Amino acid sequence: MNICVIGAGYVGLITSLAFAKMGNHVICVEKNIKKIHKLNKGIPPIFEEGLKELLNECLNNKNVIFTNNLKKGITQSDIIFIAVGTPSKDDGDVDMSQINEVVSQISNFIQSYKIIVNKSTVPVGTQKYVKKLLLKMGVSKENFDVISNPEFLREGKAIYDFFNGDRIVIGFDSEKAKKMIEKLYEPFKIKMIFTTPETAELIKYASNSFLATKISFINELANLCNKVGANIDTIAYALGLDNRISPKFLKAGIGFGGSCFPKDTKALIKIGEKYECDFQIVKSAIKVNENQRILPVHILLEKYKDIKGKIVSILGLTFKANTDDIRESPSIYIIKELIKKGAIIKCYDPMATNEIKKIFPYINCCDNLYDSLIDSICTIICTDWDEFLTIDLNILKTKMKIPMIIDGRNIFDLEKMKEYNINYYSIGKGSI
């Protein structure tokens, strides 16, 4: 099939390549010219497992092109995916400006029947809203249908998830469009759920908010564990053996970040407000997370009342391992608090030091993990990068002024830490 994908971010790029790999002809339209140049040269603009190989395979097969020529994208395609950003506004509501811009732009080029598929995460009612907007802009009713098809991929596992998703959700109000989208997805052999556009739109927010709530629940429990001497990992394991609960998303730590959970939980609350539904559980999940992400700072300040002029090491800047994304990463909130208290930050991340410099231009980013530990009074682990598991703790002890670790991702074993005689704090597994 001939497909146009608008936006070459995490979702648009993976969607383009996945459909191209399945033998479709894909035109990916992106407004960032630098991104287009990179992509057409086979250079991935983001870090994602297997992306370079898949990108080059699809370019070599000539199944995908990257361009800023929207007219070409629309006129040469039957199905048009919208995969642009829908960030949070200051009040938590969804910023629809990128969607509005795309809809207005595509309305100029629709001269024959097209299926517009909304892949971005958008509030309930957006499918109807996009239809209205297109009609208002003079596109003939016979020339389009709009489908809601939210995306569930995780960063770091984006390609795997696209090909092995748990479900594909399709919200439709036209049999003709439904049949074409079903045909497009059939080769993926993933369970498809056909429903109304409103239900499809809400499934996305429900999934992310439920997972975020699960994380905040285990984190509150972890904080209690630290007080009563219980072990959160054992509790999570026992909980997870009950298959009504499932073991996934029960890893305690310094909370959730990323481009989705923080924004989508806030968006669900805003959507609820519009219909007088007060999402108290989701509000609490956000509140718990806001406290949890700066917990290491409280632990540090309990030990040292004054950290002014003292060096603190931050290991890991991304919101989770295997991505270069720092959006809403707990590390950002920890660094902000530490700077407020006058601490000197030294940080290390295998992927994201350039990104963090855009937020904190003056912090000291080290190319080497061990350099970031020199003369430090505390190391805070913010990301569960594999590289941190193999830290030589003897070297760490010689580099740091006072060996203290706050393990925000519970990557170390308490017993092991005892052997090394390091002042160690976990999230819900006790401290030494």
Ligand SMILES: NC(=O)c1ccc[n+]([C@@H]2O[C@H](COP(=O)([O-])OP(=O)(O)OC[C@H]3O[C@@H](n4cnc5c(N)ncnc54)[C@H](O)[C@@H]3O)[C@@H](O)[C@H]2O)c1
């Ligand atoms: N990142 C994820 O893991 C993920 C997963 C599932 C769903 N989502 C949702 O998918 C949507 C996209 O997320 P993302 O992370 O890929 O965003 P992103 O910010 O990484 O990418 C969006 C891209 O769209 C481009 N763009 C914006 N307006 C454009 C226009 N008018 N024409 C052409 N290109 C345009 C931007 O330049 C950018 O490259 C969001 O709604 C998000 O909530 C994201």
Ligand SMILES: O=c1ccn([C@@H]2O[C@H](COP(=O)(O)OP(=O)(O)O[C@H]3O[C@H](CO)[C@@H](O)[C@H](O)[C@H]3O)[C@@H](O)[C@H]2O)c(=O)[nH]1
């Ligand atoms: O047990 C857990 C699991 C995750 N996290 C944290 O939760 C955040 C989000 O993790 P993850 O869900 O793996 O990352 P995302 O790439 O943000 O993916 C989520 O957000 C996407 C965007 O909407 C959805 O498509 C995915 O299904 C959904 O998992 C990260 O900060 C993790 O460290 C925990 O603290 N404990």
